[in-house]
Amino acid sequence: MALSDRLDLVNPSEIRKLFDIAAGMKDVISLGIGEPDFDTPEHIKEYAKEGLDKGYTHYGPNIGLLELREAIAEKLKKQNGIEADPEKEIMILVGANQAFLMSFAAFLKDGDEVLIPSPMFVSYAPAVILAGGRPVEVPTYEENEFRISVDDLERHVTERTRALIINSPNNPTGAVLTKKDLEEIADFAVEHDLIVISDEVYEHFVYDGVRNYSMAALDGMFERTITVNGFSKTFAMTGWRLGFVAAPAWIIERMVRFQMYNATCPVTFIQYAAAKALRDERSWKAVEAMRREYDRRRLLVWKRLNEMGLPTVKPKGAFYIFPNIKTTGLTDKEFSELMLMEARVAVVPGSAFGKAGEGYIRISYATAYEKLEEAMDRMERVLRKKKLV
Template identity: 90%
Template sequence: MFVSYAPAVILAGGKPVEVPTYEENEFRLSVDDLEKYVTNKTRALIINSPNNPTGSVLTKRDLEEIADFAVEHDLMIISDEVYEHFIYEDAKHYSIAALDGMFERTITVNGFSKTFAMTGWRLGFVAAPSWVIEKMVRFQMYNATCPVTFIQYAAAKALRDERSWKAVEEMRKEYDRRRKLVWKRLNEMGLPTVKPKGAFYIFPRIKDTGLTSKEFSELMLKEARVAVVPGNAFGKAGEGYVRISYATAYEKLEEAMDRMEKVLKDKKLT
């Protein structure tokens, strides 16, 4: 799960409960897993598709089953869809709020940071039932007032201008090219890796090296000069994996893969 979710829940007075996802299921969340963790105290479910850190994408059937689960247990859904425009191969993005009867129990979270590469401007948006928005406005009013106006104008322009969406598609194609490179090289160097279908992250398994996620990450930083994120930064289930972002130049990714492979060979870890 993304690193901000648990602290946000705690800040709101809740108790975060991590539901693991598994490589064998392409790291997609399943209702079978949810059933193991739900209790009569559970109030909401946070989902993220396309996913950070794994790059997994929930299918329509996945979402339909999750929707039925939410109705059965009377849960609100908080759906983080910030990577919705970065989808690859045969995958499709579906918003759970669009399913029959789900809008009234869904808070859809999105933003401009990823879609339009506006990361430093920190502008997002929410779609939710009016009673939820009303309460959010009260909090927002005294927490941050509003985003800077020039950023709001820029976001509006980005949404309306056809050139923006052409640039988004060009960016998606380039991410796809990088994704294929990194996935291929990681598997070739002995790090089994599920091929991600969304976002711009990849989550290779490093268990077989005998190192923990932290040890592997520190080794790559010190010996290969390549920064990866330990999988356990995203929860206990992430141990044994690391996250790699391919949101950088193709040539840099090639060099990073060469460096990582050399360290693994020199240390005889694969």
């Protein structure tokens, strides 16, 4: 099947559709797009300017600047317990989102299946389809805090299954896998000879004393794991478009070939700035300050949603919360439309994240505390007025 035919199988993001509508309305509080409301720390901006002044304005290697790959290798060893060779096992990308299509293109054959815990980030299934594979949604459940279990995976694995995606902390649910969860999933992957794509872009935003663990750090798992991460969420650098992967050398080699004929290379002065930022303690102090503020907002939104009659699991990570709206009698799309039109609050229907998201909505609390308070007030007023709770 030609790539143009596969594009016909991929629908535009439901999130973007909704926010195109919201953009044309006045006085809307947006709780939808997953983007930090913090600005990039000033010292990182200064490093970018320094990179320009030093002449980082030319093409770089397809695999990314070695100085950034070395800084990432140090970070992975220190923070994640992952040993990766910066020469052959780390690659820099134009945003972490690029990793999914490029990594699947490195090994999937036509018709290969990829297990994806659902609700799921909107890019996963389209990336599998565009690479010639078949996405298989594996539902997770509110009763288990939306954490995937091996029992769930076993019910969906077949002889065509080639890979598994895990996302912890999770978008859209805020679920965080425990070390025991990861160990059981690792055993499952080995038993079925699967490659694991581990999306860890929210790794630093965890709460209630929870710790995030990396699949590739477990014994024997680096050789079958593609770790995806980036700078957009960690350092509030969404518009800078810079991500990275750590993976076995044979995967990296094939992904580099893809990059060679696609983006060529990430922006060089941005890579310079990121390398400097990773080794600067001010960067990590800024991350902790963001984490504490996200935690404050999380507690507010979780408390208010439950008080207004929307049962809500307390998220352990990321900056999303996933309330259950089934008691209102509305579908998640009807609920989202009602909130947009009458409360002037933009939220995302859970079904945008897969079948298991039906009956839920996603709220991003990556916006100012005062705006979140106002948004909760508006939502509650409409729900009470309509007698939906």
